[in-house]
Amino acid sequence: MSVILEPPYTFPEKPGPVVKPGEFVFAAMHLDHGHIFGMCDSLIKAGATLKTVYDPDPEKIASFLRSFPQAKVAASEEEIFQDTEVRLVAAAAVTCERCDLGIRVMNAGKDYFTDKAPMTTLQQVEAARACVRRTGRKYFCYYSERVHTGGGLFAEELIRQGAIGRVIHMDGFGPHRLSPACRPAWFFDREKSGGILCDIGSHQLEQFLTFAGEEDAEIVASRVANYNHPEHPAFEDFGDCMAVGKNGASFYFRVDWFTPDGLRTWGDSRTFITGTEGTLELRKTVDPAVPDMVTNTVILVDKEGEKRYTLNDKIGYPFFGQLILDCIHRTETAMTQEHCFKAAELCIRASESAIRISPKA
Amino acid sequence: MSVILEPPYTFPEKPGPVVKPGEFVFAAMHLDHGHIFGMCDSLIKAGATLKTVYDPDPEKIASFLRSFPQAKVAASEEEIFQDTEVRLVAAAAVTCERCDLGIRVMNAGKDYFTDKAPMTTLQQVEAARACVRRTGRKYFCYYSERVHTGGGLFAEELIRQGAIGRVIHMDGFGPHRLSPACRPAWFFDREKSGGILCDIGSHQLEQFLTFAGEEDAEIVASRVANYNHPEHPAFEDFGDCMAVGKNGASFYFRVDWFTPDGLRTWGDSRTFITGTEGTLELRKTVDPAVPDMVTNTVILVDKEGEKRYTLNDKIGYPFFGQLILDCIHRTETAMTQEHCFKAAELCIRASESAIRISPKA
Numbered sequence: 001m002s003v004i005l006e007p008p009y010t011f012p013e014k015p016g017p018v019v020k021p022g023e024f025v026f027a028a029m030h031l032d033h034g035h036i037f038g039m040c041d042s043l044i045k046a047g048a049t050l051k052t053v054y055d056p057d058p059e060k061i062a063s064f065l066r067s068f069p070q071a072k073v074a075a076s077e078e079e080i081f082q083d084t085e086v087r088l089v090a091a092a093a094v095t096c097e098r099c100d101l102g103i104r105v106m107n108a109g110k111d112y113f114t115d116k117a118p119m120t121t122l123q124q125v126e127a128a129r130a131c132v133r134r135t136g137r138k139y140f141c142y143y144s145e146r147v148h149t150g151g152g153l154f155a156e157e158l159i160r161q162g163a164i165g166r167v168i169h170m171d172g173f174g175p176h177r178l179s180p181a182c183r184p185a186w187f188f189d190r191e192k193s194g195g196i197l198c199d200i201g202s203h204q205l206e207q208f209l210t211f212a213g214e215e216d217a218e219i220v221a222s223r224v225a226n227y228n229h230p231e232h233p234a235f236e237d238f239g240d241c242m243a244v245g246k247n248g249a250s251f252y253f254r255v256d257w258f259t260p261d262g263l264r265t266w267g268d269s270r271t272f273i274t275g276t277e278g279t280l281e282l283r284k285t286v287d288p289a290v291p292d293m294v295t296n297t298v299i300l301v302d303k304e305g306e307k308r309y310t311l312n313d314k315i316g317y318p319f320f321g322q323l324i325l326d327c328i329h330r331t332e333t334a335m336t337q338e339h340c341f342k343a344a345e346l347c348i349r350a351s352e353s354a355i356r357i358s359p360k361a
Numbered sequence: 362m363s364v365i366l367e368p369p370y371t372f373p374e375k376p377g378p379v380v381k382p383g384e385f386v387f388a389a390m391h392l393d394h395g396h397i398f399g400m401c402d403s404l405i406k407a408g409a410t411l412k413t414v415y416d417p418d419p420e421k422i423a424s425f426l427r428s429f430p431q432a433k434v435a436a437s438e439e440e441i442f443q444d445t446e447v448r449l450v451a452a453a454a455v456t457c458e459r460c461d462l463g464i465r466v467m468n469a470g471k472d473y474f475t476d477k478a479p480m481t482t483l484q485q486v487e488a489a490r491a492c493v494r495r496t497g498r499k500y501f502c503y504y505s506e507r508v509h510t511g512g513g514l515f516a517e518e519l520i521r522q523g524a525i526g527r528v529i530h531m532d533g534f535g536p537h538r539l540s541p542a543c544r545p546a547w548f549f550d551r552e553k554s555g556g557i558l559c560d561i562g563s564h565q566l567e568q569f570l571t572f573a574g575e576e577d578a579e580i581v582a583s584r585v586a587n588y589n590h591p592e593h594p595a596f597e598d599f600g601d602c603m604a605v606g607k608n609g610a611s612f613y614f615r616v617d618w619f620t621p622d623g624l625r626t627w628g629d630s631r632t633f634i635t636g637t638e639g640t641l642e643l644r645k646t647v648d649p650a651v652p653d654m655v656t657n658t659v660i661l662v663d664k665e666g667e668k669r670y671t672l673n674d675k676i677g678y679p680f681f682g683q684l685i686l687d688c689i690h691r692t693e694t695a696m697t698q699e700h701c702f703k704a705a706e707l708c709i710r711a712s713e714s715a716i717r718i719s720p721k722a
Contacts, residue, residue, distance in 0.1 A: 003652050168619070171534070171615060220582055223611060225609070227609075238530060242584070242601070248588075250584060258637070262667060276589045278623075301621045301624050303621055360608045
C-alpha cells in the first residue's frame with residue numbers, strides 16, 4: 001500500500017484544429033443559455049469557422065458579439081437555413097424548444113449541436129430519432145460534464161485501460177448554485193426546463209452510460225422535491241435517481257440547487273466509480289477546502305495503493321474536433337447518435353416517473 | 362469566499378470514566394465478531410468493570426483474554442445470568458442470533474449491548490420491543506460508524522448548532538474490505554448475516570435518522586447484487602437504498618465489499634449531508650491519496666467559505682459513558698430505545714424488499 005501523488009500517465013497532446021479556416025462553417029442561434037459560449041469557443045478552437053448568429057433578442061446578440069465579433073448577424077433562422085455554406089447549427093434554446101429547432105435545422109440539411117438537455121419529452125426523442133433517420137443529419141448534444149472536463153475524459157481512459165476492472169457501480173453528485181437573480185423565468189417552469197432530473201440530470205445519465213459501457217438502462221426509482229424555494233412552488237430544487245444498466249451496472253445520482261455561496265465554484269461535482277479491481281473518485285470542479293484551487297482531481301485506488309492525479313486543465317477536449325470530423329465524414333467518433341438520444345430518453349423517463357417528496361416545514 | 366483549515370471549534374473534553382471501579386459491572390459473551398473488542402474496551406474506558414466472559418469456543422475465549430486478562434471465564438450463559446452483580450451483557454453473536462440472546466439477557470434482568478446489526482428479521486424487532494416493554498430492560502446497539510467516530514459526533518454537533526440549516530438530504534457510502542479468508546462461514550450466509558443491507562446497511566440508516574433528525578422513514582427502493590463472488594452465489598457483495606424520512610428528508614446509501622487492497626484502511630467511509638444553508642462531507646476513515654494518514658476529516662461549506670476540520674482522534678466518545686448512566690438511571694441519553702429499534706427495522710425492510718440485480722458476466 002502506498003500513496004502516489006502525480007503518478008505518471010500518458011494522455012494524447014491537447015488537440016489542435018482539425019480543419020483549416022473556412023473548411024467547416026457553422027452558425028449559432030437561440031442563445032438562451034450561456035453554454036452557447038463554451039460550445040462556440042470550443043468549435044472554433046477545433047478549427048470551425050463561425051459565420052453567422054441569430055437570436056430574436058438584440059441584447060443576446062450584442063452580448064454574443066462581444067465574445068465573437070467575427071459573427072455576422074442574420075435576420076432570421078431562415079437566412080441561416082438557406083446558407084449552403086453553413087454545415088452545423090449550434091444552439092442553446094429554451095430546453096423545451098431544442099428538439100423542434102433541431103428538426104428545423106436537420107430539415108434544412110444541416111447538422112445540429114444543442115446544449116443539454118437535448119429534449120424534454122419522449123415524443124420529442126422519437127421525433128428527433130425519426131428526423132435523423134429521414135434526413136441523415138446529426139443531432140449532437142453538449143454533455144459538458146464529461147466531454148468538456150479533463151477529469152471525465154481521463155476517467156474514461158483509465159477505465160478503458162482496465163485500471164479498475166469491470167465497472168459495477170457509479171454514484172454522481174451534481175449540485176449547482178441557483179443564483180436566482182440571474183435565471184430567466186423559463187428556468188423555473190418545469191414544462192420549459194424539463195425539470196431538474198432532465199436538465200442537470202442529463203449529464204449524469206450520459207456519464208453512466210459512458211463509464212459503465214452500457215448502451216441502455218432502466219430507471220429503478222427517482223424523486224424530486226422543492227425543499228426550500230416556496231416562491232417557485234413548481235420548481236424542483238432537488239432530484240435523485242437509481243438506474244440499472246442493461247448489463248447490470250448500477251447507478252445513483254443526486255442533483256440539487258443547494259451549492260452554498262461560500263464554495264469557490266458553481267458546484268462540487270463529484271463522481272465515484274466502483275470497479276471489481278479498484279475505485280475512482282472524480283473531483284472535477286474543486287477539491288473543497290484545499291487551499292489551492294485545483295480542478296479535475298482524479299483519485300484511483302487499486303490493489304497497489306492510492307493515487308492522486310491533479311489534472312487541472314492539462315487535458316484537452318477532443319470531442320469538438322471529433323464532432324467536426326463526424327459531420328464531414330459522417331462517422332460517429334465523438335458520440336454515437338443513439339448514445340446521445342438514449343441519455344436524453346433516460347433523463348426524461350427519470351423525470352416523468354419521479355415521486356415528488358412533500359417535506360414538512 | 363475563503364478556505365479555512367482548522368477553523369476554531371469547541372467540543373467537550375474527551376470524557377473520562379463516569380463510574381468508579383466496581384460500580385457498574387458487565388459481562389461479555391458470544392464473541393463471533395471482532396467488534397466485541399471495541400465495545401468492551403470503550404465500556405471499560407468509561408468506567409465499567411468487566412467481570413466475566415462466556416463463549417462456547419475456547420479459542421475465542423483465549424483471544425479475548427489476551428486483550429482483557431481481568432475477565433473471569435464463565436462456564437455458561439446461565440452462570441452470568443445468575444450473577445446479580447452483572448448489570449449489562451455485551452455481545453457480538455452471529456447476527457441472526459443476536460435478538461434471541463438479547464431476550465434471554467433481558468429476561469435475566471440485565472441490559473443488553475449488542476454489535477450491529479441488532480436483528481435480522483421484523484419478527485425479531487417486534488419480539489425485542491415486546492421484551493423491553495415487559496422487562497423494562499434496555500437493548501443497546503453498537504452503531505459504531507457514528508457513536509465511535511469523531512467525524513460522526515462532530516457532524517451531529519455542527520448540525521445541532523445550525524451550521525448547515527435544515528438537513529434535506531444525506532448520502533452515505535460504506536464500502537468494506539472483504540478479506541474472505543478471515544470471514545467465518547456464517548458471514549456468507551444471508552439468513553445468518555441478514556444480508557448486506559441489514560449488516561453494514563444498519564450503520565447507514567442509523568446515521569440518517571440521527572443527522573436528519575427523523576424518527577421514522579420509509580424505504581423507497583433498495584437493491585442487492587453479487588457482482589463478483591460467484592464462489593458464494595447467495596452472498597450479496599453490493600447493496601444500495603433510497604429512503605425518505607417522515608418529515609421529508611431524503612437519503613441514499615450504498616454499501617459494498619469492494620474496498621481495493623491498496624487502500625490504507627478497511628474502507629473509505631463517506632457521508633455527505635446537504636442542508637438548506639450548507640453542506641458537510643465526512644471522511645471518517647481516510648482522506649484518500651493524501652500522504653498523511655488522517656481520519657475524521659469534516660468539510661463544511663457554508664455561505665462564508667470552505668472549512669476543513671482535521672479531527673483525527675481529538676474527539677472522545679461520550680456514548681459509552683452515557684450508556685452506563687442510562688443503565689443506572691434508566692434514562693435515554695446515549696440513544697433512545699425506539700431509535701435503536703427503528704434503525705434496525707428499516708435496514709431489515711430495505712433488505713427484505715430489495716430488488717436483486719442480475720449482472721451479465
